[in-house]
Amino acid sequence: TVTPQQIIIDTDPGIDDAMAIFYALASPELDVIGLTTVFGNAHTTTCTQNALRLLEIAGRPDIPVAEGAHRPLAMDYRGPADFVHGIDGQGNLDLPAPETSAIAQDAAHFIVERVMAAPGRITLCPIGPLTNIALALLLEPRLADNLAGIVLMGGNAFGGGNASPAAEANILNDPDAADIVFGAHCPIVMAGLDVTEATFITGEQLERIGTVDNPRARHAAAILPFYREFNQREAGRDGIYVHDSTVISYLLAPQHYRSVQMPIRVDCGHGVGRGKTWPAIDRHRRGAWERRPDVTILTEVDAPAVVALELGRLGLSR
Ligand code: RIB
Numbered sequence: 034t035v036t037p038q039q040i041i042i043d044t045d046p047g048i049d050d051a052m053a054i055f056y057a058l059a060s061p062e063l064d065v066i067g068l069t070t071v072f073g074n075a076h077t078t079t080c081t082q083n084a085l086r087l088l089e090i091a092g093r094p095d096i097p098v099a100e101g102a103h104r105p106l107a108m109d110y111r112g113p114a115d116f117v118h119g120i121d122g123q124g125n126l127d128l129p130a131p132e133t134s135a136i137a138q139d140a141a142h143f144i145v146e147r148v149m150a151a152p153g154r155i156t157l158c159p160i161g162p163l164t165n166i167a168l169a170l171l172l173e174p175r176l177a178d179n180l181a182g183i184v185l186m187g188g189n190a191f192g193g194g195n196a197s198p199a200a201e202a203n204i205l206n207d208p209d210a211a212d213i214v215f216g217a218h219c220p221i222v223m224a225g226l227d228v229t230e231a232t233f234i235t236g237e238q239l240e241r242i243g244t245v246d247n248p249r250a251r252h253a254a255a256i257l258p259f260y261r262e263f264n265q266r267e268a269g270r271d272g273i274y275v276h277d278s279t280v281i282s283y284l285l286a287p288q289h290y291r292s293v294q295m296p297i298r299v300d301c302g303h304g305v306g307r308g309k310t311w312p313a314i315d316r317h318r319r320g321a322w323e324r325r326p327d328v329t330i331l332t333e334v335d336a337p338a339v340v341a342l343e344l345g346r347l348g349l350s351r
């Protein structure tokens with residue numbers, strides 16, 4: 034049997050975060066050794082409570098949760114996307130408090146300790162703003178040398194944004210952190226809107242999740258309507274974009290994606306372009322892009338294949 038790939042998911046749950054976490058926990062190819070939490074869809078403390086609840090619902094209270102940054106590196110927190118995920122980050126379900134608690138260690142120190150103890154073994158999977166990852170890289174300069182890699186949901190390389198016409202939400206929530214992470218010298222895969230907005234689960238497919246009799250699917254069915262209504266209003270289509278789960282699908286089935294290798298810089302200015310991720314097309318590797326490492330930027334996806342993979346792991350046959 035293949036040794037499961039060890040991952041730490043850094044998350045701002047978040048409805049699509051919840052789907053990604055359940056998806057990872059239902060995949061024997063992956064060993065989730067911890068969750069770290071960050072602000073974004075909701076305030077950090079809310080995200081921590083949600084991370085603990087999700088692990089309990091999935092029957093994995095053994096997995097440690099380490100709470101991370103409460104605000105970005107260099108600006109105030111823009112505030113929760115409560116119109117997308119609910120003020121509680123879980124579709125305003127007002128869930129009971131979790132019975133478990135976060136560990137005492139903060140996210141950045143947890144990441145550094147676990148990665149340095151397992152050189153080359155751990156992949157970081159950030160699916161929220163990149164503040165904790167930047168902090169960990171700043172805390173331990175050797176971190177990148179000891180990472181198997183980073184596979185992140187964020188950015189928009191060749192198209193527009195979603196949190197603004199220029200920027201994707203995770204990057205806009207902390208552009209400075211993102212620019213530090215995209216400069217790390219380790220294998221980095223960017224699952225941006227280029228592929229996540231090409232991956233769509235229809236309303237009819239979402240309805241089927243409600244027919245599956247397991248605690249994860251039942252929770253997913255309870256939180257998805259709020260997110261589906263937002264997508265209906267925003268995208269004018271009945272269904273949801275698959276943002277965070279794209280990281281898990283890539284880990285499980287990279288063959289379903291096409292990519293290009295280019296360095297990325299992030300607009301950290303305070304103008305209209307703030308948060309835009311800019312790839313350096315080959316002939317323009319000059320200026321701020323010089324000496325920046327290549328990033329594997331996902332550009333195309335076999336959407337039906339990865340949707341079928343995720344729904345299958347959520348307990349839906351096929
Ligand atoms: O732009 C999509 C990203 O922003 C996802 O991670 C979603 O959970 C929100 O955090």
Ligand code: CA
Pocket residue numbers: 044045046047049050073074160161277
């Ligand atoms: Ca997220």
